[in-house]
Amino acid sequence: MDTLNSLVDLQAGTVSREIFVNDEIFRQELERIFGRAWLFVGHEDLVPKPDDFFVSRMGTESVILTRDRQGKINVLLNSCMHRGMKLCRSDGGNTRAFTCPYHGWSYSTDGRLVETPGELVGVPGFATHYRGELDKKSWGLVHCPRVVNYKGTIWASWDAKAPDFEDYLGGFRIYLDAALDHRDGREGGSEMVGGVQKWRVKCNWKFAAENFIGDLYHDISHRSVDLVGIGPSGGKGRRDRPRGRTTIGFPGLGHGGLAELPHHAEPDYVATYRNHPEVEEYYRQVHEARVRNLGDRLRVTTGTGTIFPNMSFHGRQPRTIAVFHPISPTEMEMWRIYLVDRDAPQVVKDVARHYYLRYSGPGGMTESDDMENWVYATEASMGPVARRFPYNYQMGAGHSQPIPELPGGFDGGEYSEQNARVLYGRWKQLMEGGDWDALMAPGSHAAMEPAHG
Amino acid sequence: MGEVMADDRLSAMLLEHEIRGFLHAEADLLDDRRFPEWLDLLAEDVRYWMPITRNVRHDQSALEYTREQQDSCWFDEGKETLRQRVQQLQTGIHWAEEPRSRTAHLLTNIRIVSALPDAASAKEVEVRSRFLLYRNRIHDETDILAGKRLDHLRREEGGWRISRREIRLDQSVLLAKNLTTFF
Ligand code: FES
Ligand SMILES: [Fe+2]
Numbered sequence: 180m181d182t183l184n185s186l187v188d189l190q191a192g193t194v195s196r197e198i199f200v201n202d203e204i205f206r207q208e209l210e211r212i213f214g215r216a217w218l219f220v221g222h223e224d225l226v227p228k229p230d231d232f233f234v235s236r237m238g239t240e241s242v243i244l245t246r247d248r249q250g251k252i253n254v255l256l257n258s259c260m261h262r263g264m265k266l267c268r269s270d271g272g273n274t275r276a277f278t279c280p281y282h283g284w285s286y287s288t289d290g291r292l293v294e295t296p297g298e299l300v301g302v303p304g305f306a307t308h309y310r311g312e313l314d315k316k317s318w319g320l321v322h323c324p325r326v327v328n329y330k331g332t333i334w335a336s337w338d339a340k341a342p343d344f345e346d347y348l349g350g351f352r353i354y355l356d357a358a359l360d361h362r363d364g365r366e367g368g369s370e371m372v373g374g375v376q377k378w379r380v381k382c383n384w385k386f387a388a389e390n391f392i393g394d395l396y397h398d399i400s401h402r403s404v405d406l407v408g409i410g411p412s413g414g415k416g417r418r419d420r421p422r423g424r425t426t427i428g429f430p431g432l433g434h435g436g437l438a439e440l441p442h443h444a445e446p447d448y449v450a451t452y453r454n455h456p457e458v459e460e461y462y463r464q465v466h467e468a469r470v471r472n473l474g475d476r477l478r479v480t481t482g483t484g485t486i487f488p489n490m491s492f493h494g495r496q497p498r499t500i501a502v503f504h505p506i507s508p509t510e511m512e513m514w515r516i517y518l519v520d521r522d523a524p525q526v527v528k529d530v531a532r533h534y535y536l537r538y539s540g541p542g543g544m545t546e547s548d549d550m551e552n553w554v555y556a557t558e559a560s561m562g563p564v565a566r567r568f569p570y571n572y573q574m575g576a577g578h579s580q581p582i583p584e585l586p587g588g589f590d591g592g593e594y595s596e597q598n599a600r601v602l603y604g605r606w607k608q609l610m611e612g613g614d615w616d617a618l619m620a621p622g623s624h625a626a627m628e629p630a631h632g
Numbered sequence: 633m634g635e636v637m638a639d640d641r642l643s644a645m646l647l648e649h650e651i652r653g654f655l656h657a658e659a660d661l662l663d664d665r666r667f668p669e670w671l672d673l674l675a676e677d678v679r680y681w682m683p684i685t686r687n688v689r690h691d692q693s694a695l696e697y698t699r700e701q702q703d704s705c706w707f708d709e710g711k712e713t714l715r716q717r718v719q720q721l722q723t724g725i726h727w728a729e730e731p732r733s734r735t736a737h738l739l740t741n742i743r744i745v746s747a748l749p750d751a752a753s754a755k756e757v758e759v760r761s762r763f764l765l766y767r768n769r770i771h772d773e774t775d776i777l778a779g780k781r782l783d784h785l786r787r788e789e790g791g792w793r794i795s796r797r798e799i800r801l802d803q804s805v806l807l808a809k810n811l812t813t814f815f
Contacts (some may be wrong), residue, residue, distance in 0.1 A: 189639065202744060216659035258750050266713075268687065269687045269692075270686045270688065270804065271686070271688070271695070272689050272695065273692070306692065372704050373698060373699065373702060373703035374683075374684045374698035374703040374704035374705065375684070375704070376704060376706070376763035376806075377804070378807075379806065379808075379809070381809050403720045403723040403726040403727075404720060404726075404727045406720075406723050406725075407716045407719045407720045407723070408716075409716060487711075512805060515704075517704055532704070532708070533713075536705065536707070536708050537709075537713050541706070541810040541811045542682075542707050542810070542812075544717065544810035547728040547729050548809070549725045550728065550809040550810045551728040551810070552774075554729065554809055582795055596742060
């Protein structure tokens, strides 16, 4: 295999097509990236009650997100420890125990019954066939050692040594907060619209991560929907024009987005939902509350962003979370969930949901065209000749500026491929396999995004 | 008495024949890509809805489909957004459909569930059917999407109009990269 330096050449601004199509590189990604990084596995609204479960994925593997009877959230590998059977083949529901249909081993997440979530509690023939000799305690389900609930979003890492999630987010956290906090500035306060869109796309998963980390340049992809006009203000564009949008990336972390630079004063309110006076009134009141709640605190609004490696979000129009689960080098399963303010009136939630669904997802008038590009770029990069020629990510190289309010953050300007370089730079670091101390050391990325005057 | 019954059965047969003809002609418009004419078959207040299907345990079937007007779904459209979708197809730069998909809408098991006020003078009917939407594009891009449809048709001036279409796709993970055709 080529060396990582020739695959991702940040000085030249090129990335080899191999990392999008090669089986061996894919296999290594599963171990070195999906086996270590913090991954988005779901939302607490998917498991609101004790014994609720939701089947999710981490990398190519199936995991069960559960809320136990103590209210704690667990992430368990969805594979029986006896001989591998996939325990949950439904997408979610409510259950007291997971019983394997193969030989009947059963596992509990109930912290009163068992010490470790997922512990083995029932073994048919334990006294007779096993003669009581099976060490049940050591054959519980594999539980993910690191799980956090961050403002309703659930994240997990297989690496016990992974940094704390908030350190992993670093300075980019303020942008994720802008998507998860209430619009009026209160922390948290968003809820998930019920149901998860899941669909298969024959492209490498990184095309999607790269798209949402900040590829404003792909505007032509969406010209047809811009011409038709589906924006909330009625008639113009695919969304209302965001204010002060620029490319913000964190080379030492791998996260980035298209968003506002941080600022202290709330810009004046701009009327948006002209066709829906009730909704318009709600957002006007939310704006006033935001001015009061935030005072002169630092704030941002977010357009799109990617949390390394495979979770992206839109913060405003629409407001949604996407995950790109790797299936093979040339196929992913994409998931989308949608967010609204929990205490918003129903009419506001309805108008938001309708807008999200005409924008996003496989039927979205905007997103449907993205998949066309990702799929056929993957296809046209598979051949042995095509693979010799790297992709070009040179736009704006050498023109990034540090962001004083956000240590480690760089502003690449409105149109720049800075954030793709951020993504692939971090990808390379994780593929090199260093320990987390080195991976999280400030300045470990110094060469990645030189800031010229 | 016997003749009245025969009349009822005849009315039901005639109605079913008429509705089947309507739905087949509608499918022709879609497969012939005569989208503006297809739009004319939709009532102004049409609701075109396609929930997400989930894998659930036998006793939790209430969770099998996402809830209308509340949850996420694949489509939740009115005439305005369907019109926008047709406009998007007509721009010639809607890349997901450029070049265009070849589609074949195979419609079967068409059955009238209810007719109001009655079959002989029906103003509104509820029709169940199965669909198989075959889509092929470029070289090997092929989707086979099958499921159930529940249509509400209303007799308006100028003929039957679709006032509601509920599409239940028999897939939980959508095995297509996008949904840029109509059902
Ligand atoms: S594989 Fe699960 S009990 Fe045997
Ligand atoms: Fe896009």
